[in-house]
Amino acid sequence: MKSGKKKDATPRPSVAIVGGGLAGLAAAEALSRSGMLVTLFESRRYLGGRAGSFRDENTGQLFDHCQHVAMGCCTNFLDFCEQTGVAKLFRCDRKLRFIDAKGKVYPFAPIESLPAPLHLAPAFWRQSYLTMSERIGIGTALRRMAKLTDQQAEHLLVGPWLREQKQSSGVISRFWEIILVSALGDSIEKTSLAAARKVMIDGFLAHHHSADVHVPSAPLGEIYEEGIARCLFDRGVRIEMESPVDEVFRKSVGGGFSVSVKDEETLQFDNVVLAIPGRRVKAVLAPRLFEKVPDLARVDQFNHAPITGVHLWYPEPITDLPHAVLLDRTSQWIFAHGETKSPHDGQTPAYYYQVVISASHNLPSGDHAAIIATVTKELAELWPAAATPLFARVITQRAAVFSAAPGLEDIRPPQATPITGLFLAGDWTKTGWPATMEGAIRSGRLAAEALCRRYGRNEQLVTPELSHSWLCRKLFY
Numbered sequence: 001m002k003s004g005k006k007k008d009a010t011p012r013p014s015v016a017i018v019g020g021g022l023a024g025l026a027a028a029e030a031l032s033r034s035g036m037l038v039t040l041f042e043s044r045r046y047l048g049g050r051a052g053s054f055r056d057e058n059t060g061q062l063f064d065h066c067q068h069v070a071m072g073c074c075t076n077f078l079d080f081c082e083q084t085g086v087a088k089l090f091r092c093d094r095k096l097r098f099i100d101a102k103g104k105v106y107p108f109a110p111i112e113s114l115p116a117p118l119h120l121a122p123a124f125w126r127q128s129y130l131t132m133s134e135r136i137g138i139g140t141a142l143r144r145m146a147k148l149t150d151q152q153a154e155h156l157l158v159g160p161w162l163r164e165q166k167q168s169s170g171v172i173s174r175f176w177e178i179i180l181v182s183a184l185g186d187s188i189e190k191t192s193l194a195a196a197r198k199v200m201i202d203g204f205l206a207h208h209h210s211a212d213v214h215v216p217s218a219p220l221g222e223i224y225e226e227g228i229a230r231c232l233f234d235r236g237v238r239i240e241m242e243s244p245v246d247e248v249f250r251k252s253v254g255g256g257f258s259v260s261v262k263d264e265e266t267l268q269f270d271n272v273v274l275a276i277p278g279r280r281v282k283a284v285l286a287p288r289l290f291e292k293v294p295d296l297a298r299v300d301q302f303n304h305a306p307i308t309g310v311h312l313w314y315p316e317p318i319t320d321l322p323h324a325v326l327l328d329r330t331s332q333w334i335f336a337h338g339e340t341k342s343p344h345d346g347q348t349p350a351y352y353y354q355v356v357i358s359a360s361h362n363l364p365s366g367d368h369a370a371i372i373a374t375v376t377k378e379l380a381e382l383w384p385a386a387a388t389p390l391f392a393r394v395i396t397q398r399a400a401v402f403s404a405a406p407g408l409e410d411i412r413p414p415q416a417t418p419i420t421g422l423f424l425a426g427d428w429t430k431t432g433w434p435a436t437m438e439g440a441i442r443s444g445r446l447a448a449e450a451l452c453r454r455y456g457r458n459e460q461l462v463t464p465e466l467s468h469s470w471l472c473r474k475l476f477y
């Protein structure tokens with residue numbers, strides 16, 4: 001448990017934030033900036049939720065459950081890192097690297113002197129694993145995609161639409177899927193064109209910095225403990241760890257909320273922000289409150305997709321690339337994390353890598369040896385030393401992200417509810433973003449804005465998106 005103090009004579013509205021994932025942390029940060037009296041309850045021992053770390057028993061080192069990466073278009077995530085003083089713990093890389101099956105590396109970096117989206121055109125033309133006519137076809141499809149209305153794009157599936165646009169299976173797998181599956185976390189046969197458009201336009205083409213890659217240079221758990229929790233503590237936020245909230249209820253209509261924690265104590269608050277996964281809300285919110293928020297009944301309709309992280313430790317570096325996108329393979333991304341100790345004995349120095357496989361529906365569930373064999377074989381075809389890791393570990397999160405299915409935007413609930421003082425946050429709420437750290441932070445800030453409005457305060461806590469360049473608007477809209 002951590003608690004901070006802040007001197008203040010005037011009574012301040014109290015807020016219970018349930019859930020210490022990024023949405024809850026963002027709500028806490030924004031509300032503490034707005035002078036609210038904030039208590040955050042997290043059921044686990046660690047902050048960060050799905051974007052969290054675990055401590056290895058042998059080495060005592062923190063490792064992330066799965067690699068997390070933000071892009072330049074994630075304006076709220078990047079601002080949150082600035083506000084909490086942890087931006088220095090991320091490194092920004094403007095260059096992506098694609099590697100084909102034969103091991104040829106294709107750098108993909110913007111040209112500073114060209115306006116967006118032309119800043120990526122030279123890099124795109126150098127991706128010679130696509131033929132000239134395939135690259136022209138991609139440009140045409142991107143323009144058609146941009147010109148659809150929001151309603152049309154929201155109700156179309158990406159895969160069938162791409163085939164209608166005469167995109168070949170090779171182009172689909174080597175261009176569209178490689179970007180969209182890792183950005184949206186699910187297959188293009190299940191995700192909407194609106195979500196795909198957001199990735200392609202806002203995430204790459206709109207602005208010079210949209211596609212910058214921000215990679216944590218420390219385990220996320222360390223970033224929360226050392227940076228974010230400390231910042232919140234200094235702002236007077238009380239953080240209660242290992243404190244699962246069993247029930248949120250109200251004794252009288254219009255009164256405050258009772259929050260029952262660990263079946264042990266019940267605390268009173270003027271407001272509650274539920275920043276837990278959508279499918280958990282029904283178990284926590286008292287039935288009489290739940291039925292007053294009709295949007296919540298539809299959360300059962302959300303589908304989820306798995307992401308698998310394969311963690312590998314080697315006696316020597318296998319490549320000097322910091323990260324790379326792998327074409328034509330089961331393994332999608334690889335990230336290098338430098339020297340650590342191998343968890344097999346907690347002592348042997350080892351070079352640590354993570355391979356990420358999004359939408360890992362088809363991996364042999366539970367057969368970690370088979371997954372490790374597939375991934376190390378693929379890596380060894382590029383870098384022979386990758387055949388024999390000192391140690392390997394597979395972590396699959398089954399409900400890693402919600403599937404951005406057609407029509408989902410129509411049923412994502414807003415952060416303000418019909419119940420005065422009750423707010424929702426979480427990547428699954430209405431943010432306009434897929435399930436990402438940006439979506440989670442944005443939801444926490446939107447909940448905080450709605451809560452401030454309850455007290456007549458119109459605070460701007462959400463950071464605007466990167467503006468689209470004039471040329472992008474002209475070409476695509």
Ligand SMILES: Cc1cc2nc3c(=O)[nH]c(=O)nc-3n(C[C@H](O)[C@H](O)[C@H](O)COP(=O)(O)OP(=O)(O)OC[C@H]3O[C@@H](n4cnc5c(N)ncnc54)[C@H](O)[C@@H]3O)c2cc1C
Binds near residue numbers: 043067275
């Ligand atoms: C494997 C994987 C890889 C990913 N990669 C990326 C990436 O590269 N880039 C990116 O932007 N996004 C990525 N994401 C998505 C990103 O992690 C999520 O969108 C984001 O972390 C969701 O945050 P959240 O706060 O909404 O939810 P959560 O992280 O699920 O947080 C909810 C919190 O509530 C707590 N809780 C639940 N019930 C209770 C209760 N009763 N009482 C108290 N606490 C409770 C939970 O313990 C948890 O800490 C990835 C996700 C996964 C799983």
